[in-house]
Each structure stands twice: as C-alpha cells, then as structure tokens.
Amino acid sequence: MYPLLLKQLWHTPLANASEQEIIYRDRLRLSYRQVYERINQGSAALAVACVRQGEVIAVMDHDSHRYLECYFFIPMYGATLMTVNTKLTPAQIAYTLNHSRASMLFVHADFIPIIEEIRAALHGIKKIILMTDEGAIPQSSLSLDDEYESWLAAYPNEFAFADFDEHVRATxxxxxxxxxxxxxxxxxxxxxxxxxxxxxxxxxxxxARQRLHGGDVYMPVTPMFHVHAWGIPYIATLLGVKQVYPGRYAPEMLLKLIREEQVTFSHCVPTLLRMILVAAQKDGVDLSDWKVVVGGSALPQALAKQALAMGVDCFAGYGLSETAPILTLAQLSEAGDASETLPDDALATLCCAGRAIPLVDLQIVDETMRPQMRDGQSNGEIVVRAPWLTQGYLENPEASTALWHGDYLHTQDMGAIDPNGYLRITDRLKDIIKVAGEWVSSVEVENALASVEGVKEVAVIGMPDSRWGERPLALLVVDKTLFDASAAQEQMRISVERGTLAKHALLTHFKQVDAIAKTSVGKIDKKALRAEHATAN
Structure with a gap:
C-alpha cells in the first residue's frame, strides 16, 4: 500500500530539484535539501517531546520558510497543524486555540503581546517555542521553552517518517x-x-497564460494561516519551483522581492493587488512577468484591466475554507502566446469564477436541489462535491449537517454556469438584495461602479426601504478630484440597458466613505457595513 501522505510530495523535488532555492525575505536562502533536513529535525524534536499522533500544534508566524517547514513536519510526524489567524481578536485567538485543543504553540516575536494578554485563558498550551528573525529572545512575561532555530539544531537531520492511515487529520x-x-x-x-x-x-x-510551470518563481501574497495559502505552497513544493516568502506584507518588500528574485507567480485578494499595482506605478517597477490568481472576493473588471495594462497576467479563482480551497480557475480556452494582447471580450472571462478544476462536480441548484440549466442565465446556489472537501466543522454536528445537505457541500453562494462551463458568481445568499420583489446582485453593481473614474473601492449592501422593501446602497471610496456622481449614475444606466444589471439597480443610493470594513483576510465585511450604514428609510 502507498498511502497518500504529505511526505510523498517531497519525493520528486528532492530527486529533481534538491538545490533549488527557498528564500525568506532578503534574509535567508536555503535549498530544498536543507529545508527537508530541517523538516526532519522538527519531526525528531516532536518525537523526543513524546508528541502523540493527532496532537494539535499551533503556529503563529508571518509567511516564512519556518511556516513552510511547519506545513510539513508537523503533519508528516502524525500530529495536526493548527494555523492561527493572527488577524482575529485576542479573545477569538484564545477561543480557537482552546477549541482545537492545541498543546504546543510556535509563535513569532511580533505576536508575543497577544499571547501575553490571553495566556491565562489558554488551558491546553503546555509548551511555547519562539520564532524570531533576529535570534534574540525578547523580554516577556511568558515562560518560553525554546527558540525555533536552537530547538531544531538540537536534533539530527534524519528522521524515519512512518507510513500511517492517510485519513489521519493533517490540518x-x-x-x-x-x-x-x-x-x-x-x-x-x-x-x-x-x-x-x-x-x-x-x-x-x-x-501560455494563467498557468504555473516549473520555471516559475512563486511568492504567496495570501496569509499562510488562511486555507493553507490556497494550497499553493504544497503545489510549488511538489513542482520543485523556486519559492520566496515575504514575511510581514509591506509594499516595498513585496516589490523588492518581485524585482530582485524575479517572482513570476503569486495569489492574493483584490485589495492587495490594488495596493501592489499602485506602489509599482509609483516606484516604476516592471510587473510584466508577474502572474496572479485573485480570489477571496470578486475580481473587479476595472482592476483586472489596470493589471493587464501593466503586463500582469491576472485571473480569478474561486473556493472556500471548506473546499481546501480551489474549486475553479478563470483560465481562457484559447490564451494564445503570452506576449499577445488579450481581446477585450476576454476580460469578463478572466474576472468570472472560472471552470471547475479536475475531479470537482459543480452544480447550480434551486431550493429543492434541482440542477439549473447551464445557459449562463439560470441562477441558483452553487453546490459541489470533490474528494478533498472538508467533511464538517470541528465538534459542530449541526453546522456540518447543514453544510452537506443533500450530499453536496453548500457554498451559500449564488451563481450561473454558461455553456462553456464558466461559473459566474452573482452574490452571496445573504448579500443579494431584493428590490420590489426583484433580485439585484450586489456583486454586479460593484463591478459596474468599479469602472467609474475616481472610484478606488466600492461595496454594495441592501438597506431597508419603506417603499421598495430593500434598496441598494453603494459605499464608495473615491478620489474626489476625479469622481463625478453623475458618471456613476450614467454607468448604472448603461449597464441596465446592456442587460448586465437588473433595472431596479437604478435605485442604488451612493454614499462616499473614507474606508470600507474588511475581514481578517481582506474580504469586504458586509455584516459590519450593514450594521454601520443600513438604516431604514
């Protein structure tokens, strides 16, 4: 028997690319062989500490070579890796550490103040290992058991990784x-x-386009605590490509690494892509060799057009925390040569959710689970099956049952599939707006307004209305020297005439704001926006 274990992903890169580089910021360069030796040391250390199979070990770090090592040595040993969302509140972090029953914590020095604040509430944590770029142990009220580098160095770089049941929990x-x-x-x-x-x-x-290949240089711009950084570090390792880890995100460092390490493949949310494009324009950095998968929220056509004009090969992807996450990718059927200019009609395709990747059974269904036609117009909830989808939520049987109602995983997203298999997300079930009995897609209104000159960011929510039931409210972050409200109204009218917006979208109210609330991973937080802005008229 040959169990499907994460350790098997290392066979090919060690055989074919053992001296390929894995880089941390502008601080450290390691080969695949050296990283694998460090993975061996980490597992040997867990064995000496008598860590049990299935025991949960938590990590709080920036995107780093250390995090990549933890992606492997913790589950390869047989323990379970718990990735801590460092953007949550201290109380939420304490809840997740306790709920997961984590017994050991690797924590970067930057997050020591958070752990100091909640240490008394962490019932299961028995050992804390410090991660630091400087090697120095900071002053802290915590009882720190060791520093990561010295902890690894104390153990041999060879470890006999056992075969075990492939259904053992890894993360x-x-x-x-x-x-x-x-x-x-x-x-x-x-x-x-x-x-x-x-x-x-x-x-x-x-x-040619919208692809990752063996000659690429990979750098994540999605936090490694979030859905395994979309699973792409595992793919990059299997392919043996050069990997670059940027640590804490800062535009200057990201651009420095893109330029100096010749990064060619990344993934991020739209807000980060916008930030990098603005910084690149300001500093005159050439991004023409950069390919980016954009997910987390819809890729606005205006942002994609800006990226493409700068030579960036950007395209959308779609998935959920519950789907590991990639379900679809917006890759063109006929991309042509990478040096060619894409036709305008390809833009909408690059910004849709894309087509299902291999082994994904993706359906659009109505309330009775009846599949809808793949005509690009019939709308319904997106439900999926694939052999890697989570089977449920940890110790939450009620939510797990709802997630898998009808033997499909329910995404809570609405969408339509065209005859060529491309999925278009129309809205979240909870975000779609019902105006006088007609559904108005907040995503489609956002996409229309994002193309208006002077609009930096836009979020659309429904607000109660005494006449219409609900009415769209567009929250706009704008450049006031460029933005004209009448141009926004005209764009809405044109979109309705073209049939890309429902006619009741014309009832949208505009409100200029200084900022739009985001979740911990950069998605627009529409619950917070509704609480702040949606009051009855």
Missing amino acids: VFYTTGTTGVPKGVYYTHRQLVLHTLAAGMALTAPA
Whole structure:
C-alpha cells in the first residue's frame, strides 16, 4: 500500500530539484535539501517531546520558510497543524486555540503581546517555542521553552517518517466568517494530497497564460494561516519551483522581492493587488512577468484591466475554507502566446469564477436541489462535491449537517454556469438584495461602479426601504478630484440597458466613505457595513 501522505510530495523535488532555492525575505536562502533536513529535525524534536499522533500544534508566524517547514513536519510526524489567524481578536485567538485543543504553540516575536494578554485563558498550551528573525529572545512575561532555530539544531537531520492511515487529520484552522464564533475546518493527508494534484494539474495545464510551470518563481501574497495559502505552497513544493516568502506584507518588500528574485507567480485578494499595482506605478517597477490568481472576493473588471495594462497576467479563482480551497480557475480556452494582447471580450472571462478544476462536480441548484440549466442565465446556489472537501466543522454536528445537505457541500453562494462551463458568481445568499420583489446582485453593481473614474473601492449592501422593501446602497471610496456622481449614475444606466444589471439597480443610493470594513483576510465585511450604514428609510 502507498498511502497518500504529505511526505510523498517531497519525493520528486528532492530527486529533481534538491538545490533549488527557498528564500525568506532578503534574509535567508536555503535549498530544498536543507529545508527537508530541517523538516526532519522538527519531526525528531516532536518525537523526543513524546508528541502523540493527532496532537494539535499551533503556529503563529508571518509567511516564512519556518511556516513552510511547519506545513510539513508537523503533519508528516502524525500530529495536526493548527494555523492561527493572527488577524482575529485576542479573545477569538484564545477561543480557537482552546477549541482545537492545541498543546504546543510556535509563535513569532511580533505576536508575543497577544499571547501575553490571553495566556491565562489558554488551558491546553503546555509548551511555547519562539520564532524570531533576529535570534534574540525578547523580554516577556511568558515562560518560553525554546527558540525555533536552537530547538531544531538540537536534533539530527534524519528522521524515519512512518507510513500511517492517510485519513489521519493533517490540518485544522478556523473560518473567518462574519457571524458567530469561528468554526473549525479540518483536512486529512489524503484530502490535501488530492487537492494538490487536482489544483496543480489545473494550474499547469494552459499552454501560455494563467498557468504555473516549473520555471516559475512563486511568492504567496495570501496569509499562510488562511486555507493553507490556497494550497499553493504544497503545489510549488511538489513542482520543485523556486519559492520566496515575504514575511510581514509591506509594499516595498513585496516589490523588492518581485524585482530582485524575479517572482513570476503569486495569489492574493483584490485589495492587495490594488495596493501592489499602485506602489509599482509609483516606484516604476516592471510587473510584466508577474502572474496572479485573485480570489477571496470578486475580481473587479476595472482592476483586472489596470493589471493587464501593466503586463500582469491576472485571473480569478474561486473556493472556500471548506473546499481546501480551489474549486475553479478563470483560465481562457484559447490564451494564445503570452506576449499577445488579450481581446477585450476576454476580460469578463478572466474576472468570472472560472471552470471547475479536475475531479470537482459543480452544480447550480434551486431550493429543492434541482440542477439549473447551464445557459449562463439560470441562477441558483452553487453546490459541489470533490474528494478533498472538508467533511464538517470541528465538534459542530449541526453546522456540518447543514453544510452537506443533500450530499453536496453548500457554498451559500449564488451563481450561473454558461455553456462553456464558466461559473459566474452573482452574490452571496445573504448579500443579494431584493428590490420590489426583484433580485439585484450586489456583486454586479460593484463591478459596474468599479469602472467609474475616481472610484478606488466600492461595496454594495441592501438597506431597508419603506417603499421598495430593500434598496441598494453603494459605499464608495473615491478620489474626489476625479469622481463625478453623475458618471456613476450614467454607468448604472448603461449597464441596465446592456442587460448586465437588473433595472431596479437604478435605485442604488451612493454614499462616499473614507474606508470600507474588511475581514481578517481582506474580504469586504458586509455584516459590519450593514450594521454601520443600513438604516431604514
């Protein structure tokens, strides 16, 4: 038997690319061979500490070579990696550490103040290992057991990784939803290996554009605590490509690494892409060799157009915490040569959710679970099956049952699929706006307004209305020297005439704001926006 375990992802890179580089900021360069030796040391240390199979070990770090090592040595040993969302509140972090039953914590020095604040509430943490870029142990009220580098160095760089059941839990992390307490999502070794193979096949399949290949240089711009950084570090490792980890995100460092390490492939949310494009324009950095998968929220066509004009090969992807996450990728059927200019009609395709990757059964269904036509117009909830989807929420059977109602995982997203298999997200079930009995998609209104000159950011929510039931409210962050409200109204009118917006979208009210609330992973927080702005008229 050959179990599908994360350790198997190392066979090919060690055989074919052992001296390929894995880089941390502008501080450290390691080879694949050296990183694998450090993975061996980490597992040997866990064995000496008598860590049990299935025991949960938590990590709080910036995107780093250390985090990549933890992605492997903790589950390869047989323990469970818990990735702590450092953007949650201290109380939420304490909840997730306790709920997961984490017994050991690796924590970067930057997050020591958070752990000091909640240490008395952490019932299961028995050992804390410090991670630091400087090597020095900071002053702290915490009882720190060791420093990561000295902890690794104390153990041999060879470890006999055992075969065990591929259904052993490899990872757990917590959703960043905007309702209730965070929910624990977990994955087995088998699920992560299958997601790596399917998503990797999809990313490497295109002939020229929207692809990841063996000659690329990979740098994540999605936090490694969030859904395994979309699973792409596992794919990059399997392919043996050069990897660059930027640490704490700062535009200057990201651009420095893109330029000096010749980064060619990344993934991020729209807000980060916008930030990098603005910084690159300001500093005159050439991004023409950069490919970016954009997810987390809809990729606005205006942002994609800006990126494409700068030579960035950007395209959308779609998935959930519960799906490991990649389900679809917006890759063009006929991309042509990478040096060619894309036709305008390809823009909408690059910004849609895309087509299902291998092994994903994706359906659009009505309230009775009846599949809808794939005509690009029939709308319904997106439900999916694939062999790597989470089987439920940790110790939450009621939510797990609802998640898998009707033997499909329910995404709570609305969408339509066209005859060529491309999925278009129309809205979240909870975000769609009902005006005089007609559904208005907040996503489509946002996309229309994002193309108006002077609009930097836009979020659309429904607000109660005594006449219409609900009415769209567009919250706009604008450049006041460029923005003209009449141009926004005209764009809405044109979109309605073209049939891309429902006619009741013309009832949208505009409100200029200084900022738009985001969740911990950079998504627009519409629950917070509704609480702040949506009052009855």
